Each structure stands twice: as structure tokens, then as C-alpha cells.
Amino acid sequence: MTNFQKIEQKWQKKWEDSEIFKVKxxxxxxxxxxxxxxxxxxxxxxxxxxxxxYTIGDIFARFKRMQNYNVLYPMGYDAFGLPAENAAIKAKQxxxxxxxxxxxxxxxxxxxxxxxxxxxxxxKTCESEYYKWNQYFFLKFFENGLVYRKKSPxxxxxxxxxxxxxxxxxxxxxWRHEDTEVEIKHLEQWFIKxxxxxxxxxxxxxxxxxxxxxxxxxxxxxxxxxxTEINFEINGENWPIFTTRVDTIxxxxxxVVSAQHPKLNSLITEKQKKEVNNFLKKIKSVSxxxxxxxxKEGVFTGSYAINPFTGEKVPVWIGNFVLADYxxxxxxxDGHDVRDVEFAKKYNIPLKTVIKPIERKTxxxxxxxxxxxxxxxxxxxxxxxxxxxxxxxNWLENRKLGKKTLQYKFKDWLVSRQRYWGTPIPIIYCNxxxxxxxxxxxVLLPEKVxxxxxxxxxxxxxxxxxxxxxxNSDAKRxxxxxxxxxxxxxxxxxxxxxxxxxxxxxxxxxxxxxxxDQYIGGAEHACMHLIYARFFVKALRDLGLLKIDEPFTRLFxxxxxxxxxxxxxxxxxxNVIVPEEVSKVYGIDTARLFLVSVASPDKxxxxxxxxxxxxxxxxxxxxxxxENVKIxxxxxxxxxxxxxxxxxxxxxxxxxxxxxxxxxxxxQLFEKISKEEVNKETLENFLKLLSPFAPHLAxxxxxxxxxxxxxxxxEWPKYDSKKIKIEFEYEDEFMENIKSDINTVIKLVGxxxxxIKMFVSESWKYEVYRKLAKLExxxxxxxxxxxxxxxxxxxxxxxxxxxxKNPNAFMKIVLDQKTEMKILEENKKxxxxxxxxxxxxxxxxxxxxxxxxxxxxxxxxxxxx
RNA sequence: GCGGACGUGCCGGAGUGGUCAAACGGAAUGGGUUUAGGCCCCAUUGGCUUAGUGCCUGCGCAGGUUCGAACCCUGUCGUCCGCACCA
Numbered sequence: 031m032t033n034f035q036k037i038e039q040k041w042q043k044k045w046e047d048s049e050i051f052k053v054k055x056x057x058x059x060x061x062x063x064x065x066x067x068x069x070x071x072x073x074x075x076x077x078x079x080x081x082x083x084y085t086i087g088d089i090f091a092r093f094k095r096m097q098n099y100n101v102l103y104p105m106g107y108d109a110f111g112l113p114a115e116n117a118a119i120k121a122k123q124x125x126x127x128x129x130x131x132x133x134x135x136x137x138x139x140x141x142x143x144x145x146x147x148x149x150x151x152x153x154k155t156c157e158s159e160y161y162k163w164n165q166y167f168f169l170k171f172f173e174n175g176l177v178y179r180k181k182s183p184x185x186x187x188x189x190x191x192x193x194x195x196x197x198x199x200x201x202x203x204x205w206r207h208e209d210t211e212v213e214i215k216h217l218e219q220w221f222i223k224x225x226x227x228x229x230x231x232x233x234x235x236x237x238x239x240x241x242x243x244x245x246x247x248x249x250x251x252x253x254x255x256x257x258t259e260i261n262f263e264i265n266g267e268n269w270p271i272f273t274t275r276v277d278t279i280x281x282x283x284x285x286v287v288s289a290q291h292p293k294l295n296s297l298i299t300e301k302q303k304k305e306v307n308n309f310l311k312k313i314k315s316v317s318x319x320x321x322x323x324x325x326k327e328g329v330f331t332g333s334y335a336i337n338p339f340t341g342e343k344v345p346v347w348i349g350n351f352v353l354a355d356y357x358x359x360x361x362x363x364d365g366h367d368v369r370d371v372e373f374a375k376k377y378n379i380p381l382k383t384v385i386k387p388i389e390r391k392t393x394x395x396x397x398x399x400x401x402x403x404x405x406x407x408x409x410x411x412x413x414x415x416x417x418x419x420x421x422x423x424n425w426l427e428n429r430k431l432g433k434k435t436l437q438y439k440f441k442d443w444l445v446s447r448q449r450y451w452g453t454p455i456p457i458i459y460c461n462x463x464x465x466x467x468x469x470x471x472x473v474l475l476p477e478k479v480x481x482x483x484x485x486x487x488x489x490x491x492x493x494x495x496x497x498x499x500x501x502n503s504d505a506k507r508x509x510x511x512x513x514x515x516x517x518x519x520x521x522x523x524x525x526x527x528x529x530x531x532x533x534x535x536x537x538x539x540x541x542x543x544x545x546x547d548q549y550i551g552g553a554e555h556a557c558m559h560l561i562y563a564r565f566f567v568k569a570l571r572d573l574g575l576l577k578i579d580e581p582f583t584r585l586f587x588x589x590x591x592x593x594x595x596x597x598x599x600x601x602x603x604x605n606v607i608v609p610e611e612v613s614k615v616y617g618i619d620t621a622r623l624f625l626v627s628v629a630s631p632d633k634x635x636x637x638x639x640x641x642x643x644x645x646x647x648x649x650x651x652x653x654x655x656x657e658n659v660k661i662x663x664x665x666x667x668x669x670x671x672x673x674x675x676x677x678x679x680x681x682x683x684x685x686x687x688x689x690x691x692x693x694x695x696x697x698q699l700f701e702k703i704s705k706e707e708v709n710k711e712t713l714e715n716f717l718k719l720l721s722p723f724a725p726h727l728a729x730x731x732x733x734x735x736x737x738x739x740x741x742x743x744x745e746w747p748k749y750d751s752k753k754i755k756i757e758f759e760y761e762d763e764f765m766e767n768i769k770s771d772i773n774t775v776i777k778l779v780g781x782x783x784x785x786i787k788m789f790v791s792e793s794w795k796y797e798v799y800r801k802l803a804k805l806e807x808x809x810x811x812x813x814x815x816x817x818x819x820x821x822x823x824x825x826x827x828x829x830x831x832x833x834x835k836n837p838n839a840f841m842k843i844v845l846d847q848k849t850e851m852k853i854l855e856e857n858k859k860x861x862x863x864x865x866x867x868x869x870x871x872x873x874x875x876x877x878x879x880x881x882x883x884x885x886x887x888x889x890x891x892x893x894x895x
Numbered sequence: 896g897c898g899g900a901c902g903u904g905c906c907g908g909a910g911u912g913g914u915c916a917a918a919c920g921g922a923a924u925g926g927g928u929u930u931a932g933g934c935c936c937c938a939u940u941g942g943c944u945u946a947g948u949g950c951c952u953g954c955g956c957a958g959g960u961u962c963g964a965a966c967c968c969u970g971u972c973g974u975c976c977g978c979a980c981c982a
Contacts, residue, residue: 040896048962151954199978243899247977249900255981273982288980326980351980361982369980437980503960556977627920629908638923647934648920662932691909694919767948864937 032653034617036381038726042144050743051095051146055542062099063543065522065582066090067559068106068153069550071132073117076139077599078607078637079591080627086588086620086689087550087632088145092722093684095146096746102543103146104525106153107133109512109745110161112190112206115451119481123423125451126477129156143609143618145723146742151528155517160524161453162472163534164516167566169456169467170573171222176658177445179465181218183290183354184444192217195513196441197251198556200736205558212292219445220455220510220805224565228252228438230566234680239366240585241632251670256424260362260432264297264346269335272357272437276426277418280407281364281382285335285346286328286375288353289313297346298771299332306348308329313350326351326373331890336361339422341407382406386413443562445513450486460498461503473507485509492866518559519566522546534575541577549582560585580612584686591625591635596636607637616642618878619724620649626689626723646695649727652720655704656731662707668758669706672699673715677749680719689723696720708736715747764845768854768890772865775892783867788854788892791874797847847873850890858892 045051054179055061066087069080091103109129133154137865140147153160171177172766185194188202197204199212212381224231232252235245258276262285271285283889287294291308298306328349335346345490351369352361365381372382392398401415410418447454456468480489487493498505520534522578526543545567554608554778560582567581571817590600593605600606612621628635628682676699681691703716713735721728721741730743768788776783801817813830846851854861854871862869874891 243977245901250978253981257982271982277982349980351982353981356981363982367982369982407977437981441976551974624920633908636907638921641907644920650934688909690919694909697919762947771946771948777938778946779963889948 031652032617034619034649034727035613036140037730038618040143040612041726041729044729045146045740046149046740050104050740052148052150053100056100057542058176059100061100061102061524061543062094062548063102063541063546063552064094064548065104065525065546066550067555068108068137068521069520070108070113071129071136072110072113073128073132073135074601074608075135078609078621079599079614080617081621082631082635083142083550083552083588084140084143084145084644085261085625086586086687087548088143088725089622089626089689089722090548090550090687092146092725092742093746095742096718098742100747102150102151102487103247103324103527104153104528105140105145105147105149106151106515106521106525107136107155108518108521109133109154109156110452112192112449115449115481116670118307118451124477126156129451142613144622146725149274151525153524153528155514155521156431156451158472158474159531160521161475161517163520163524164512165456165468165471165473166534167520167570168453168512168516169471172457172467173571173758174573176223176569177220177227178223179220181216184217184477186215187212187218190449193217193444195444195445195515195558197443197515197561205871214467219444222443222445222565224427224443224562225440227439227565227568228254228440230568231440231561232565234580236582238585239583241553241587244553244556244560244585244587247481248561251440251547251561252559253437255437257435257437258419258426258432259358259435260426262339262362263338264333267296269360270358270432271360271362272435273362275415275419276363277401277404277407277410277413278366278385279337279339279362279422280341280404280410281342281384282337282344282367283346283365283382284363284370284379285360286349286363286370287331287360288352288354288372289348291349291359292354294348297331297333298395302332304328305329307366309348311885317437325653326376328373328377330377338426338429338554343412346381347373347377354439356439366399368397368399375596388414398428401735408658409485421612425595433452443513443565446508446510447513448485448510450475450511451480452514453516454487455510455512456506458496458498460501460503461510461539462503463498463500463505464506466498466500468507475511481618487511489656493835504866512725515559519562520570523576524561524572538573542791544576545578545580546582548586550586552589552623553587574867574880587632588627590801591637592634593762594637594639594816597639605637612642616646617726619727620646623649623693623723627693630691631687631689641838645704648700649724651704652700652731656734659708659713661710661735662705663709666707666709666712667753667755668714668761669702671755671758672702673712674749674751676719677715677747678751678754681749683745684722684735692719693723696723717741718744718747723883724799760845761849764850764853767895769861769864771890772893775894776865783865783894785868785870785894786861786865787870787872787893789872789893790847790850790854791891 036430064087066083069076076664084813088745091101095101095103096496104317115133115346117178121128137152141149155161168177183197186192187194187207187210187642189210190204193215194204196211202211204210204212221715227840232249235248238245257272257274258268259272260276260279261270263269271656273279287297291658307326313327327806328347329347331346333346334343336343336527352359362375365371366385367382371381373379383398384404385398385401386405387398387400404415404418408420410421413421423432423434427434430673450717454473456471456473458466459470474494476487476490478490479486483489493511494507496505497503520894523535523540523544524541527533567576567578570576570707571579590598591607593603593607595605597602601754609618609621612618620642624642627645628638628641676695678693680692682694683689699716699719703712714732714737717728717732717735717742721732725742728741762804770783772786774789798817817830851871852871858869858871
């Protein structure tokens with residue numbers, strides 16, 4: 031049996047020794063940048079799911095490389111991060127030791143997958159050569175007002191012991207801990223002004239060739255809405271509020287302010303103080319989760335707001351359902367919002383309505399929330415909602431009482447973390463000078479710290495206590511580190527110039543390689559990494575460091591690999607598949623082929639032992655075939671047609687990530703090749719088509735048929751459309767039908783045939799179709815007349831009818847008698863050995879003759895003796 | 896609640912207006928080869944039909960558009976995903 035592992039090791043070594051995957055800038059060649067999201071190296075190593083991800087990218091990179099692109103295909107490790115820190119604490123091991131061991135293990139495993147990375151460009155985010163530039167960018171942002179420090183309500187995960195960005199809170203819980211609710215703390219933290227680019231981030235989404243789903247998720251995340259800002263006067267002060275439905279303003283009967291509003295105290299009157307405090311205590315005592323299910327509750331503040339349109343005084347309430355950080359933390363409440371109505375009914379606040387539907391009547395209990403026609407709205411009565419909104423905005427702007435505005439859900443990025451294993455924030459706190467940027471980068475992450483006593487960096491006095499770079503007085507360092515999403519926001523830039531000690535990357539090199547042409551990764555990063563990275567590129571562009579607007583032109587989301595039981599792969603379920611184990615039995619090429627053949631690579635798939643065995647049969651057959659192949663010099667038009675067609679289609683399939691379809695076509699082509707006389711060119715082309723999927727095997731067989739050099743860097747085959755002849759396919763189809771008919775007849779007769787007689791008659795359908803091809807008439811009578819064949823008076827009108835309905839559908843090729851005879855003669859031997867009997871092919875001169883043999887003309891009649 | 900995706904044979908899955916759906920793989924059954932087989936080869940796997948590139952049914956369910964729909968539209972049921980008191 032073939033030793034696939036030996037073959038794989040042989041070629042992996044050769045690839046490495048000859049450095050064929052190493053690339054550098056080459057202005058003469060077109061570049062192509064293929065990238066998979068770099069992994070977080072965990073101690074458990076990689077499983078088959080990782081292998082699937084990398085295989086998808088590797089196939090694409092190999093494909094583009096053979097198409098003569100200068101392909102940048104690098105790998106690196108997202109090495110900083112909490113899991114390493116936590117695991118290290120648990121194992122009583124320094125995070126650095128843990129991470130380095132994990133990376134080493136990852137690299138070794140990845141290398142055994144036969145991935146065509148340029149390993150010389152490896153990037154590890156935990157090395158100071160890398161994170162120095164994190165600090166550099168941080169300070170650049172700081173200088174340019176893109177980084178600021180602010181006290182605000184922030185999300186805190188008690189399990190991670192750190193604050194989290196908005197993007198890292200899912201359903202009120204920590205993204206790493208599905209069971210842990212995030213607490214809101216009021217802390218001073220570092221933010222990056224991502225919102226400066228809200229509009230551009232939103233607008234540029236349409237430029238991206240990304241899955242629609244991801245684009246939509248980003249759109250919703252940024253969450254732009256148009257509306258109106260209105261100043262309500264409360265206690266002589268202006269309180270701007272945001273609404274999308276200013277047209278409902280004449281029905282405002284109360285206001286609701288968020289319980290977390292920073293200026294809440296100024297609204298509470300002496301008389302209401304007690305009641306309000308009780309209420310606030312009550313909401314604080316319930317957890318975030320319970321709050322979700324909670325009814326709307328509130329309490330009157332004692333203050334009144336003046337509606338600028340009506341001059342009416344309406345009460346201001348505190349409500350648990352108003353968000354503090356969206357809009358202005360206060361809303362106007364009216365009879366056209368379900369939540370407001372619910373709230374008002376509970377507390378017996380009066381309600382008004384001012385909008386009615388255009389074409390129907392509302393029923394008494396209905397809360398009409400759609401747009402309609404205004405009434406009871408002063409000068410605006412009778413207008414439609416849309417008209418009224420514009421007029422009201424003008425009305426407000428003329429009186430300086432408000433304006434048309436935009437709102438985004440998107441917020442600034444909270445980047446500081448109170449944890450150790452990350453990039454130190456290069457800022458010094460000086461009592462005299464305030465926030466002072468560190469001049470000497472990198473600020474190294476000290477190795478000696480104590481864990482479990484708050485912020486680990488604060489435990490290293492040598493690190494914390496410094497002299498102020500400006501005034502040289504005693505100062506202290508920032509002890510927070512950066513969110514690791516900062517690292518992953520620009521790693522793809524570093525690949526362009528990973529050894530540069532003077533700059534993060536040389537602009538010229540970045541200009542050559544960027545943007546990433548094809549990015550590959552999971553959908554879980556839609557609203558995290560993929561937004562941060564887009565922000566980063568735009569920010570660096572505006573700092574003059576880049577000339578691109580977007581980092582990733584095309585994005586592909588691969589599906590997830592589940593265990594054989596249909597569940598997510600996990601240790602606790604014991605369904606984890608490890609590439610090494612699979613390689614030992616089947617070889618990694620077989621695994622690669624199997625993984626991409628199950629389904630379209632963007633769909634979730636399940637591991638299947640039976641499935642990979644099926645692919646194993648194929649790879650073994652391949653080897654067997656090539657070991658015994660006799661290369662012919664003869665021309666074989668039929669095979670050439672099939673080969674050219676396969677080249678055309680497989681090229682298109684790979685381009686559009688239909689790897690599953692491509693592998694099927696490879697198998698089909700192989701079936702044809704193995705049955706025919708084949709020349710060297712066809713064999714070579716087949717191996718080339720195979721090589722992105724099964725690179726080791728392709729190299730081995732390439733060598734076996736007498737080639738030198740690597741197939742991996744050979745040229746992708748080109749097809750000649752003139753050589754693709756559709757007739758051959760019909761021939762095959764015809765033979766399939768003949769075989770199927772013979773089988774049916776044998777079954778019916780119930781005996782092994784000694785002689786099979788085949789009467790080939792002139793096909794009446796052939797005649798009909800031939801006549802139809804010449805016809806242009808749309809007159810049914812005329813058509814029937816012209817295509818009529820005697821003996822088929824019943825069928826002809828039906829054909830004529832459908833022809834008139836759609837002449838284009840008549841593209842079908844029907845073989846004529848002569849061709850049928852020829853094909854049968856050619857395949858006679860094959861049929862004889864297949865059915866173990868003699869074959870006689872008889873040309874039937876007339877329909878009558880065939881009928882006399884108990885068969886019907888129009889098809890090959892089969893008789894068994 | 897809002898937004899999105901999907902629903903095809905025993906199973907995984909192709910096909911997203913036109914050469915009369917099920918490619919390809921898996922599985923099962925029958926046969927061949929074999930000392931034996933878990934290898935390999937062949938056949939069968941919706942119904943009808945005393946073979947005829949045939950007929951009927953059929954792509955969750957019900958309607959509609961079209962000469963023609965698995966594919967487009969509407970409704971409905973089911974599964975999954977994202978966001979979620981966003982004013």
C-alpha cells in the first residue's frame with residue numbers, strides 16, 4: 031500500500047529546502063495576497079477544523095501561484111491574550127513559556143499539513159519587535175486625537191477581571207464567558223475614536239466583495255439612523271433629545287430619562303428624592319439578565335419639560351427601559367410608541383394621538399406606530415409624516431430649538447485591559463505634566479509580575495516607577511495593556527515587511543502587497559476584528575502610512591467542521607479529530623480532498639469516517655493508475671475535449687470557492703482518463719488540476735511520469751474552447767442509455783445472453799429535430815405540416831406546440847443513425863466483455879423491419895438470444 | 896420584537912427560470928472476482944410501464960407571476976444565525 035506519509039514528508043522537505051514559496055516584491059509580476067485569519071495558539075494544538083480553514087486558503091494560494099501571480103501567503107500567531115494568561119496561571123507557568131510552546135507546536139502541526147506558506151514572514155504578536163509598533167501606533171493615534179482617556183460606564187467581566195469593548199459583550203454577557211454577565215462600572219479608561227470613521231466605515235461596506243450576511247451585520251452594528259434633535263427646556267436648562275419621529279411631537283405627554291443618566295440628579299426635586307432613591311436601589315439589585323424580562327418601571331422626578339412646539343409642560347420620569355448611551359439618554363414619550371404607551375398605562379399618565387393611517391381607521395386599542403397623516407398638530411395638521419418631519423426640522427432650526435441629526439449605534443473602542451499578557455500602553459502619568467507619551471519604544475512587558483492581585487503589571491515596582499520624560503520628576507507608568515484586537519488590526523501589514531526594525535512596515539512594500547485580495551476566516555469576527563481592522567487602515571491612511579481605503583477586498587467565510595456526532599468539536603464530547611491521527615492512516619492529501627468535497631466550503635460539515643474512506647479509495651486508485659500507466663502518443667480528441675472542459679470548469683470553480691464541485695470534476699476526469707489512451711499532456715494537466723487539492727501526491731506523480739521541478743510552481747493549464755466538443759458528451763450519454771437498456775432487457779428476459787442483437791434504425795425524432803432547426807414559422811399548422819413523420823401523427827402536434835412556445839428549448843442534440851452505428855461499433859468490445867456475450871449491430875433499413883423484430887424505431891432495439 | 900439564511904432521494908449534499916432534477920460521495924441490497932474479504936469491478940435503491948434516451952408523481956405546505964418555476968413573488972409552517980427596550 032502506498033505510504034502517503036512518506037511521500038508527504040519527502041515533498042515537504044523539498045519545498046522547504048528549495049524555498050519555492052518564499053516571495054518578494056516583483057514589479058513585473060501581478061501580486062496576489064491570500065490570507066487566513068491568524069490563529070490564537072492554544073496548548074491543545076490544532077484540530078481538523080483548523081486544517082479545513084488553512085486548506086481552503088492553501089488551495090486558493092496554490093491556484094493563484096500557478097496562475098503566475100506573485101502570491102503572498104503568510105502565517106503568524108495572535109499570541110497575546112487572556113486564555114494564555116489564565117492557562118498559564120492554572121498550570122503555574124509563565125504565559126510566555128506557555129505561548130512559546132504552543133506556537134512551536136502549532137507551527138510543527140501546520141507544516142505537516144503541506145501548507146504553502148512563506149514561513150520566513152512569520153509574525154508573532156507577543157514579541158517586542160511586533161508590539162513595539164502597537165505602541166507606536168497608539169502614540170500616533172494619541173497625538174492625532176484618536177486616542178483619549180475618559181471616565182464612563184464600561185463593561186466589566188468579573189471572570190476576565192478586566193473591562194471589555196462594546197463589541198466583546200454579547201447578549202449582556204462576556205464573549206469569552208457565555209455564563210457570565212457583564213457588570214457596568216464607572217471607570218476611567220482608554221478609548222480609540224473609532225466613531226470618527228462611522229460614516230466611512232458604513233459607506234465603504236458596499237465596495238467590499240464580502241458575504242452579504244457579514245456586510246449586513248456590520249451595517250446594523252454601525253446602526254445609522256436619521257432623526258431630529260429637539261431641545262426641551264427643563265428647569266431653565268436645555269435638554270436635547272433625539273427622535274426619529276418628530277412628527278409625533280404634538281402627542282408628547284411625558285419624558286423618560288435613563289436611570290444611568292449622568293445628570294440625573296439635577297432633575298430630581300426635593301419632594302421626589304426618597305421615592306427616586308428607592309427606585310434606583312431596586313433596579314441596581316436586579317441583574318442584567320433579569321432586567322431583560324423585567325416590566326417597564328419608573329418613577330416621577332418632580333421636574334417638568336417644556337415642549338418647544340406646544341409650550342406644554344410635561345412630567346419627566348425615570349425609566350428602566352431607556353438606554354443611557356444611545357441618543358441623549360432621554361426620550362420623549364407619546365401615544366405612538368408601544369413602550370411609551372405601556373409605561374403610561376401603568377402609571378396613569380395621559381396619552382394623546384396625532385397620527386392616523388392614510389387608508390383605514392385604527393381600532394380603539396391599537397397603538398399606531400407607522401407613518402400616516404397628522405392631526406391635532408397645529409400648523410402641521412393634514413401633512414403626511416414624511417412631509418411633517420422635514421417641515422418640523424426646519425421650524426426647529428429657524429428658531430434654534432433643534433436640528434436634523436444622525437445617530438450611530440457604533441461606539442468608540444475601549445482598548446485598555448487590566449491584564450498582563452498584552453502590549454503595555456506606553457503612557458506615563460506625571461503629577462505635573464499629566465499624560466506623557468513614552469519616548470523610548472518599545473516599553474517592554476516585564477517578565478516578573480504577580481498574578482491574582484489585581485492588575486499584574488502594577489505589582490512590578492521597577493516597571494511602574496519612572497521619571498517623567500518631560501520634567502524628570504517622579505512619575506508612574508500606565509499598568510493597563512491593550513486589547514489584543516489591537517494586535518490583530520494590522521498584522522497583515524507586518525507580513526509585508528516582518529523583519530523591519532525601523533518601521534512597522536516600509537510603505538513601498540505595503541503599497542505593493544496591499545490590500546489583502548482574499549481573506550478567509552470565520553463569521554464570528556464580523557463585528558469585532560473585521561471592523562477594527564477596517565478602522566485601522568483608514569486611520570493609518572490618514573496618517574500617511576498607507577494608500578488603501580480597505581484592508582480586505584474579498585472575504586470568504588468558511589463553514590465549521592463538526593464532529594461525526596454533529597456536535598461542535600470539543601474535548602468534553604470526545605469528538606475531536608486531530609490531523610496527525612488522520613494523516614497516519616489516510617495521508618493529509620486524502621483528508622484535504624475529503625474536507626473540501628463534502629459540501630461547499632462555506633457550509634458547516636460533519637466529519638465522517640466513511641466519507642474519508644471513500645476519498646481514500648480514490649487517492650489509492652490514483653496512485654495505482656499512475657504506477658502502471660502507459661503513455662500514448664496518439665491524439666485522443668474525445669479525451670482532449672473532456673480535459674479542456676475540465677480545465678475550464680475547474681478553474682472557474684476554484685475561483686468561486688466551489689471546491690466541492692471541482693473535486694467532483696477531477697474524479698470524473700480521472701474516470702475518463704483511466705478508460706482511454708492518454709497522452710502526456712493530458713496526464714500533466716490532470717495532475718496540475720489536482721495539485722492545489724492534493725499537493726504532495728501531485729508532486730509525487732508528476733515526478734513519476736518523468737517530470738523534473740515542482741508541479742507546485744508549474745503553470746496552470748489553459749483550455750482551448752475549440753477542443754471542447756459537446757458531441758462527445760452525447761455519445762457518452764448514448765452509451766449509458768444503451769447499457770441501461772441492455773440491463774433492463776436482461777432482467778426482463780431473465781437469462782444470461784449469448785448474443786445481443788442491436789437494431790439501429792433511423793430516428794424519427796432526429797428527423798423531427800432536424801426539420802425544426804430549419805423552421806422559423808410560428809404557425810402551428812405550418813409547423814405540424816413541415817415536421818410530420820409518418821406513423822407519429824400523435825406525437826408531432828405536441829412537439830410542434832412546445833416548439834412554438836419556446837424555440838430556444840430545442841437545443842437538444844439527437845444523434846442520427848450513422849453516428850449511432852459508429853459509436854456502437856467503437857464500443858463493441860467493451861460491451862462484449864461487460865455483458866460477456868457476442869454483440870451484433872444491425873442497421874435497420876426501415877421502421878417496418880425493426881417493428882418486425884418486436885422493437886420500436888426511434889431507438890436502438892435490443893434482442894437477446 | 897427587528898434583520899438574515901435555509902428547508903431537494905435512506906443520509907451528506909449538487910442544481911437557484913428553459914438540453915423534461917437528484918451530479919458526486921456515503922449507505923443498503925444483489926451479483927462478479929477472491930482461500931477469504933473490511934480491497935476491487937458491475938448492477939439496483941419514488942411510483943407506473945410485457946425493454947423503446949417513455950409516462951406519472953416529486954425539490955416543507957398553500958397560492959400567484961410565466962409559454963415554462965426547486966429556482967421569482969405572496970402567505971404559512973419548521974430549523975438555524977445575528978441584533979435586541981436603539982426612541
